[in-house]
Amino acid sequence: MSALDEVRSRLLALHERVVDTGPAWLAPLRRRGGASFAAEGLPHTKLEEWRYTNLAGLAKQQLDLAEPGGGDVSRADLAALASPVFACSLHVFVDGFYAPKLSALGAHVENLASLSEAPAELGGLIDGKQHPLAALNTALLGDGALLRVPRGARIEEPIHVVFAATGAVRNPRLLVIAEAGSRVQVIQDHVSLSGDTGFTNAVTEIHVGADARVDLVNLQRESNASFHVSNTAARVERDGRLESHVLSLGGRLVRNDLTLTLAGEGGDATLNGLFVGGGERLIDNHSLVDHAVPHGTSRQLYKGILGGASRGVFRGRVVVRPDAQRTNAEQSNPNLLLSEGAEIDTKPQLEIHADDVKCSHGSSIGQLDEDALFYLRSRAIDPREARDLLTRGFAQEVLGALPVEALREGLGNALEQALAAAGSSVS
Amino acid sequence: MLEIQNLHARAGENEILKGIDLSVGAGEVHALMGPNGSGKSTLANVLAGQPSVEVTEGSVLYCGRDLLAMAPEERAREGVFLAFQYPVEIPGVTNSYFLKASVNALRKHRGEEELDAIDFLELVRDRMKAVEMDEKFLSRAINEGFSGGEKKRNEILQMALLEPRLAVLDETDSGLDIDALRIVADGVNHLRRRDRGMLVITHYQRLLEYIVPDRVHVLTEGRIAASGGKELALELEQRGYGWLEKEPEGAAAG
Numbered sequence: 001m002s003a004l005d006e007v008r009s010r011l012l013a014l015h016e017r018v019v020d021t022g023p024a025w026l027a028p029l030r031r032r033g034g035a036s037f038a039a040e041g042l043p044h045t046k047l048e049e050w051r052y053t054n055l056a057g058l059a060k061q062q063l064d065l066a067e068p069g070g071g072d073v074s075r076a077d078l079a080a081l082a083s084p085v086f087a088c089s090l091h092v093f094v095d096g097f098y099a100p101k102l103s104a105l106g107a108h109v110e111n112l113a114s115l116s117e118a119p120a121e122l123g124g125l126i127d128g129k130q131h132p133l134a135a136l137n138t139a140l141l142g143d144g145a146l147l148r149v150p151r152g153a154r155i156e157e158p159i160h161v162v163f164a165a166t167g168a169v170r171n172p173r174l175l176v177i178a179e180a181g182s183r184v185q186v187i188q189d190h191v192s193l194s195g196d197t198g199f200t201n202a203v204t205e206i207h208v209g210a211d212a213r214v215d216l217v218n219l220q221r222e223s224n225a226s227f228h229v230s231n232t233a234a235r236v237e238r239d240g241r242l243e244s245h246v247l248s249l250g251g252r253l254v255r256n257d258l259t260l261t262l263a264g265e266g267g268d269a270t271l272n273g274l275f276v277g278g279g280e281r282l283i284d285n286h287s288l289v290d291h292a293v294p295h296g297t298s299r300q301l302y303k304g305i306l307g308g309a310s311r312g313v314f315r316g317r318v319v320v321r322p323d324a325q326r327t328n329a330e331q332s333n334p335n336l337l338l339s340e341g342a343e344i345d346t347k348p349q350l351e352i353h354a355d356d357v358k359c360s361h362g363s364s365i366g367q368l369d370e371d372a373l374f375y376l377r378s379r380a381i382d383p384r385e386a387r388d389l390l391t392r393g394f395a396q397e398v399l400g401a402l403p404v405e406a407l408r409e410g411l412g413n414a415l416e417q418a419l420a421a422a423g424s425s426v427s
Numbered sequence: 428m429l430e431i432q433n434l435h436a437r438a439g440e441n442e443i444l445k446g447i448d449l450s451v452g453a454g455e456v457h458a459l460m461g462p463n464g465s466g467k468s469t470l471a472n473v474l475a476g477q478p479s480v481e482v483t484e485g486s487v488l489y490c491g492r493d494l495l496a497m498a499p500e501e502r503a504r505e506g507v508f509l510a511f512q513y514p515v516e517i518p519g520v521t522n523s524y525f526l527k528a529s530v531n532a533l534r535k536h537r538g539e540e541e542l543d544a545i546d547f548l549e550l551v552r553d554r555m556k557a558v559e560m561d562e563k564f565l566s567r568a569i570n571e572g573f574s575g576g577e578k579k580r581n582e583i584l585q586m587a588l589l590e591p592r593l594a595v596l597d598e599t600d601s602g603l604d605i606d607a608l609r610i611v612a613d614g615v616n617h618l619r620r621r622d623r624g625m626l627v628i629t630h631y632q633r634l635l636e637y638i639v640p641d642r643v644h645v646l647t648e649g650r651i652a653a654s655g656g657k658e659l660a661l662e663l664e665q666r667g668y669g670w671l672e673k674e675p676e677g678a679a680a681g
Contacts, residue, residue, distance in 0.1 A: 370478070375515045376525070378475050379585060380503035380532040389528070393519030393568070400519075 003056040004042045010063050012038055014169060015139040018065065022142060025118040033138025036128035043132060052313045052345055053255050053284045061227050062198045065140070066095035066168040073164055073193065075102055081164065081191040091145055092162045095198075096170035098143040108184075109159060112144035112173060119146055121177055125205045125233035131257060134231040137171045137203040144173030149182040149212075158185040158404050165200060165222060166193045172202040178212040180237075185215040185403055192223035192250065202230040208240035210264060215243040215403040221414045222250040224281060224421070231257045238264030245402055246302075247411075248275040248283050249418035258287040262296035262324075273302035274398040276415070277310030277342065278422035284313035289331075291324040291354075300331040303398050304346075305391060307338035307422035314346040318359065325356040333363035336394050338387075338423050391419055428453045428624040429474075429494075429593055434485035436473050443469040445649035446485070451593070454621040458635055458660060459628045461646035462668045467628045468512055470646070471597040474626075475509035476502050489593065504536040506592030510582040510599045517569035522581070525569050526551055530588050554587040557617070559610055576607045583614040594618060595626045600634040612637030632664040647671050 015034045020027050042058070043050040073094050089106030092099045098111045112122070128135030145161050163172040178184055190200060200222065208214045214234075222228055228251040236242050248254050260269055275283040289298045304312040314333045335344045348361040368390050376386035395415065402408045429451040436444040443466045451457050461467050472480045474487065476499035487494040489507060497505070517525070530550070531541040542550065555562060560580050570578050579599050586594055599611050615625060615638050627638055635643075635657060643659040645652045645668070652671040653659065 369515070369517075371515045372517050374475075374477055374499060375511070375517070376529075377499040378503055378509055378511075379525070379529040380500055380536065380589070381525075381528050382500060382532065383498075385528065385532075389520050389525070390517065393517055396519030 003059040004044055007055070007058045007063070008038075008041050011136060011169070014063075014065055018140060018142065022113050023116065026113070026141060029118060029123065030139050030141055033128060033135045033141065036135035037132050037139050040129060040132035040135070049286065049315070052311070053253070053282060055253075057253060058199060058227055062167045062169075064168050066097065066166070066170070068097045073099065073102065073166065077193060078102055078162065078164060081193070089157050090160045090162065092164060093143060093145070093170075093172060094164045095166055095168045096143060096163075096172065106157065106159065108147055108149060108155065109161075110146045110148075112146050112175070113142050115146070119175060119177070121205065121207055122175055123205075125207075125235055125259070126203060126231065131231050133201055133229050134203050137173060137201050137231070140169070140171045141173060142171070144175070147174070147176045147184070147186065149178045149184045151179040151209075152181040153179075154183040155185070158187050160187045160189065162189045162191065163200070163202070164191050164193065165196045165198055165226065167196055167198040169199045169201065172200065174202075174204040176204070176206045176214060176216070178206075178208050178214045180209040180211055182209065182212045185217075187217045187219065187404065187407065190220040190222050190228065192221075192226055194223065195225070196223040197225045198227075200226060200228045200230070202228075204230070204232040206232070206234040206242065208234065208236040208242050210238045210240060212237070213241040215245075217245045217402060217404065217407060218247070218256075219407075219411075220248045220250060220254065221418070224250060224279060225252050227251065227253045229255045233259045234269075235261045235263050236267040236269060239266040240264060241268045243270045243403055244272065245398070246273040246285070247398075248273070248285070249414055251283070252281055254281070254283040256285050258285075259290070260288070260298070261290045261292055262298065263292055265293050265295045267293075268297045269299070271298065271300040271302075272398050272401055274395055275302070275304050275312060276395075276418040276422050277304070277306040277312055278308040278418070279310060280308065281310045282313070283310070285315070286313075287316045289316070289318045289329065291318070291320040291327045291329060293323060294325045294327070296324060297328040298330070301398065302333045303395065304333070304335040304344055305338065305395060305419065305422055306335065306342035306344060309339075309341035310422065311342070312344040312346075314344070314363065315349070316347075316361070317349045317351065318361065320350075320352045320354050320357055320359065322353045324354050327354060327357040327359065329357070329359040331361040335363070335365045336391065337365060337367055338391065387423065388419065391423065395419075428490055429626070430488040432486050434470075434473065434487060435483045436469055436480050437483055438469060438480050442483070443649055444473070447646075447649070447651060449644060449651060451624040451626055453624055455641045456615075456619065456625045456627060456638060458640035458643045459626055459646055460630070460643060460660065460663055465646045466649045467646055468597055471509055471512075471595050471626075471628055474507065474595050475499060500532070503589070504533055508586055508589055508591030508594045510579075510586055510594070510596040512597040512599075512601070514570050514578045514582055516571045516573075518571050520569050521565070522567055522569050523551070523565040526565075526585065526588060529585065533589055551588065554584055557587060558584050558614055560584055575602045576604065579603060579611060580607065583611055586618065587614055590618065592622065593624050593626070595628070597628045598630060600629050600631060608634060609637060632660045635660045645671055
């Protein structure tokens with residue numbers, strides 16, 4: 001039996017264990033997810049979409065389910081990890097289980113598993129055949145966050161959803177429904193308690209209603225021994241606006257899939273990303289932007305910083321359908337390599353089937369600018385500090401665009417650590 | 428203070444400096460003139476320690492120390508400053524962060540206490556006033572989107588903050604209008620002191636109306652072709668460089 005088949009069996013065994021637990025509506029949903037996952041299995045490197053990312057290593061990760069109740073995690077543990085914490089609307093899940101003791105309840109957020117019936121939107125944006133790991137998330141679905149923002153409501157305080165991990169398989173699930181004309185900011189924060197060798201398999205679905213606006217920050221700073229797979233799917237209706245910021249600072253193997261459909265005219269999406277790799281880590285970002293209707297705008301900027309023997313992958317596809325005239329789509333993936341051993345495979349891709357559009361795409365791979373280094377050194381600055389300054393400067397374009405001021409300020413330490421790890425093998 | 432002897436240097440395949448002898452004493456201002464491509468900027472870069480320029484022969488002593496053996500940051504900490512002809516733009520790093528890091532690196536080296544944000548702001552505001560620079564440039568990324576004149580002013584601001592013992596200005600006057608030129612000249616004159624030396628590289632005589640040099644040197648084809656008092660600059664203005672370039676090799680050294 002291959003490693004992937006073995007992992008598949010172990011994960012399906014977990015599914016069998018939980019399939020009939022919790023509210024009645026969950027079982028059929030889980031079964032459908034389980035069937036899709038069983039049929040497709042784990043993606044393997046013969047698939048073009050998974051060429052560079054081999055999941056066989058999952059066999060060595062901790063693949064059990066944790067006990068409900070949030071383990072021994074204390075508020076202080078969390079504050080140390082998930083800083084800055086927004087005490088006003090904080091929702092904490094530990095190894096996938098809702099931790100009410102650690103959460104400061106705000107309005108609008110509910111635990112999925114405590115609902116008496118399934119939200120109609122749940123699972124609607126996920127293609128389980130295309131994304132078997134997303135189907136696996138559904139197969140193991142339990143606790144999760146449902147954020148529903150009523151028509152016209154403007155939520156001032158960012159909603160902070162923390163997924164803390166101590167080990168084990170966890171299935172973070174977040175469903176955001178921003179009804180017409182509403183406004184909300186969500187911070188999805190994945191953190192590890194030390195020594196986490198587990199597997200995160202997250203699914204996030206976002207419905208941006210007509211004229212609604214959603215800012216989503218997906219901040220991933222798990223341990224450098226965890227496996228982290230995430231699948232985010234968003235649908236933007238007429239004149240709706242989505243800002244997504246995906247920051248990948250941790251994880252041994254990281255794969256983020258982002259699928260965005262601009263389904264209503266005048267939809268507008270900003271997709272930003274920053275990934276920092278060091279050691280032998282792998283960070284893979286895949287995105288698909290579907291311009292289905294006219295007058296849509298999408299701007300994508302993913303920046304990679306890779307040191308040591310780390311590897312990055314960026315594949316961005318933008319599809320402009322025949323009807324989607326007056327589309328404006330930009331895509332760019334600049335990368336900074338800090339060492340000889342680091343590697344990036346980047347492939348921006350445009351598929352345009354309409355004739356009246358404005359589209360651009362590009363990627364670049366470079367090292368730190370020697371002239372800039374010399375300039376800083378000629379002003380008495382230590383070469384090491386000069387390198388750090390330039391590397392942070394490269395990241396700044398993405399950091400500076402974060403929608404929440406406190407994050408821009410407070411992320412310093414997490415980024416610093418990730419950069420230090422990335423740069424540690426610089427000769 | 429600065430003793431350059433028989434300096435040869437190359438950038439890539441090309442030998443650009445072919446035996447420079449030049450000394451600048453404490454308290455002196457020397458002007459270095461010469462046509463494009465004569466090696467003026469290469470000399471400035473050698474003094475600052477630009478890694479892409481390779482010294483193949485000769486020596487440079489700075490205050491009795493072997494300057495060429497020092498790393499660029501060491502030179503800066505010991506008081507060598509180059510105002511760049513083309514200062515680089517560095518996106519994502521604010522000018523204020525950079526200037527503070529620079530000032531504090533220098534203070535640390537001198538065993539002085541590093542400035543906190545408030546003290547630094549007070550210092551930088553004072554210096555910015557002197558070079559007539561708007562405070563908004565503190566929060567901008569280093570030189571990014573600055574006009575040519577703004578970049579040069581930013582160089583002079585750095586010079587005013589770091590208070591070097593040996594300042595080398597590489598065509599800081601090029602492309603400046605008369606007001607900006609006056610500010611640059613004021614910055615230099617303000618630093619002029621008995622224990623400081625300056626090497627002012629320029630293309631034009633007009634800067635030397637504001638900064639009156641003790642000595643003027645003419646560089647052509649990698650060698651000093653002539654040296655003299657300030658009147659030499661005037662002569663160059665009238666006659667151009669042609670009469671120096673045509674002299675046979677070696678005849679004009681010194």
